[in-house]
Amino acid sequence: MNLSEKEKNHNILVVDDEADVLEFLRMFLDSLGWEVTTAPSVAEARVELDHGRYFLVLTDIAMPDMDGYEFMCYLQEKRVDSQVILMTGFGYNPHHTLVKINKSLHYPCLFKPFDRTKVAESVLLAWKEYHSLPAVPGLDGTGVTQAEQASPAPPTAQ
Numbered sequence: 819m820n821l822s823e824k825e826k827n828h829n830i831l832v833v834d835d836e837a838d839v840l841e842f843l844r845m846f847l848d849s850l851g852w853e854v855t856t857a858p859s860v861a862e863a864r865v866e867l868d869h870g871r872y873f874l875v876l877t878d879i880a881m882p883d884m885d886g887y888e889f890m891c892y893l894q895e896k897r898v899d900s901q902v903i904l905m906t907g908f909g910y911n912p913h914h915t916l917v918k919i920n921k922s923l924h925y926p927c928l929f930k931p932f933d934r935t936k937v938a939e940s941v942l943l944a945w946k947e948y949h950s951l952p953a954v955p956g957l958d959g960t961g962v963t964q965a966e967q968a969s970p971a972p973p974t975a976q
Contacts, residue, residue, distance in 0.1 A: 824899055825871040826949065828973050829853045830941065833863040833889065834878040834905065839930070843876065843937075850938060851973025860884040864892075872900045873948040874941060876928075879906045890925065901944035903928060945972050 830852050832843045840856040847854045855870065857863035860883050863875070875893060879886035886904050893902060907930040926940050 824873075824948065824951075827853070827871055827873055828945070829855065829870060829872045830874045830876060831855050831857060831863060831866055831870075831872040831900070832876045833857045833860060833881070833886075835859060835881045836878070839878070839905075842932070846934065846937065847941065850941075852941065860889050860892075863889070867893075867896075867898060874903065874944045875900045876903045876905060876941075879904050879927075899948075901948045903940055903944060905930060942972055 828851070830847055832840055832847075832854060834840050834843075834856075835858055837858065840858060844854045844856050855866055855872070857866050860877075860881060863877070866872075867875075875898070877886045877889055881889075884892070886906075890902055890904070893900065902925050904925055904927045906927060926944075928937060928940060
């Protein structure tokens with residue numbers, strides 16, 4: 819996978835071991851115009867990442883084969899240029915360890931049950947950040963930035 823230049827896209831990869839969460843996010847995000855691929859495990863998400871490009875990986879924290887933090891480290895190690903949003907079913911508590919870790923890693927976290935407005939806003943912000951940040955430098959020496967490329971518009975709900 820060549821990551822030196824970001825591919826302009828509307829593709830989201832959702833990773834969660836709960837089928838109802840995958841289905842809800844697929845239907846909801848699809849209704850907003852995003853292209854959604856779901857993976858019920860990190861192993862399947864890795865396969866999807868090998869075959870497609872995603873501006874966003876939306877991943878659960880607690881999964882049986884690898885937790886969301888380990889998966890996030892894998893994405894960084896492989897230099898996947900997607901934005902990352904974490905999800906958790908633990909609910910929101912501003913003093914919870916997950917929130918503190920999240921703040922130190924600078925990845926947004928969505929809490930289940932989902933607030934649809936928060937999900938939509940978080941995805942749109944990730945799309946804007948992905949299309950405004952520089953490409954991953956040093957992989958082929960070009961260092962092409964998104965400022966030098968025309969960015970696509972976010973999708974509109976149909």
